[in-house]
Amino acid sequence: MRFYDDGRQVLTGLESYYNESVQKEKKVIRQQGIRTLHQELDLAARLKAGDLTGENLAAFLKIYLENTTRLHHPGFLAHQVGVPHPTGALGSLIDGFTNNAMSIYEMGPAAAAIEFFMVNVLLEKIGWVPMPTEIETRLAYPHGAGILTHGGSLANLTALLAARNRLDSTIRKNGAPPDLVLLAPASSHYSIAKAAGIMGIGEKKVRPLALDSHGRVRVSKLEAAFQAAADQGLRIVALVANACATGTGLYDPIGEIGDFCNEKGIWFHVDGAHGGAALFSRTRKKLLDGIHKADSMIIDAHKMLRTPTVCAALLVKDASALDQTFQSKAEYLFHEKKNPGFDFLGQGMECTKAGLGLKFFMTLAALGEKNIEAYIDTAYGLALEAFDYIRVQPDFEVPVKPESNILCFRLKAVDNETQIRIRDRLIEEGSFYLSSTELGGVRYLRLVIMNPETNMDHIRDLIAAIRKMAAEGRSSWACASS
Secondary structure, eight states: OOHHHHHHHHHHHHHHHHHHHHTTOSOSOOOOOHHHHHHHTTHHHHHHHTOOSHHHHHHHHHHHHHTSOOTTSTTEESSSOOOOOHHHHHHHHHHHHHOOOTTSGGGOHHHHHHHHHHHHHHHHHHTOOOOOSSGGGTTSSOOOEEEEESSHHHHHHHHHHHHHHHHOTTHHHHOOOTTEEEEEETTSOHHHHHHHHHTTSOGGGEEEEOBOTTSOBOGGGHHHHHHHHHHTTOEEEEEEEESSOTTTOOOOOHHHHHHHHHHHTOOEEEEOTTGGGGGGOTTGGGGGTTGGGOSEEEEEHHHHTOOOSOOEEEEESOHHHHHTTOOOOOTTTSSSOOOSSOOGGGGSSOSSOOOHHHHHHHHHHHHOHHHHHHHHHHHHHHHHHHHHHHTTSTTEEOSSOOSSSEEEEEETTOOHHHHHHHHHHHHHHOSOEEEEEEETTEEEEEEEOOOTTOOHHHHHHHHHHHHHHHHHHHHHHHHHHO
């Protein structure tokens, strides 16, 4: 087996890739067509020959890395995907090689024990009671629970299934009746509506909550939303809040919403996929004041906790709610046996599940909580610096002051289509990679500060690049539209 030699070759290639990216020697993103990439990577021939080792592996890796999106590049400012810590990436390698499908404890005792530990770390951050390591005492007293899933969409779905089953335990067997609704802000992640469709509630039954001018939930209007549902004989499965909104990075007033939901007996779910990591910062966790009042929460470790994709945590205040969500029958798995640990299979959708806790733990253990806190504070702080800089530029406008590491802005006197054209030109040039969003029907450029290498010099260079491209493009765009 050439594992060691091939592995050393891969690590050497990744080290060069990292240095090229950090030093901006390559484009942050390089997009070629699928057919071109199939040919350059020589996929059909490699698959037929079965010789992806040695020099062939090195050649393949070189071409592959040339065609990746370089998250380590300081100009990567587009999406909420973390720049993974190298030790966390080693966790992915270890998990991939050992291949312990740890939903059943006997298929990965160490992996399951670490996931159990990391879930408890997050439960304690929220202010909920952690799971007992003495498994025989489970549910003997009130405590929280959770599971690591392959992504925030799956975590949101699992949370809402727990909420639905808590509301009506017959639905799982009998199907969803027509009287169910979800309450959620229009600024919620699309996975909320997707979950409603999967659950049989229906995407149209996600009722939008009233928002302020910046897209935050208006607590004063919650009573009206509740009463409207009650008057129509509808049952509210859950109320969802953002921590933070994907488009703007703004946090809903968690504590106040929690008070309302607790008063009305409504399951309160917080989508903290991105902004939930603020729990690791003594300064920023005030954005989540009152989070302990929620019934469930998700946090994506592969966003602001620098863990390789994908690793999302679903957390619930009451373990019994999660225990009742998935009750499976499989004689080859569930029978009397010696089990000194905990089977996560009953907590989530997946039967075969990677040891996600390993790369999560290895990332945090390599950095330490102080460095994670510093990373979050720096990213959030840099977004504020960028806000202060861009908002005073006479040719730019910023709609809202950021609360996280997400900032929306746009070039003045330029229409929505041109904002997208500028983004496309930036991507093609390769120094910067931005995303875009709409607020109130207006198209904004959107930057997300994920890379610890990004600083204000890069932000100033970005603004200068946008100005330059806008000036160069005005005549050609005008001709194209005439």
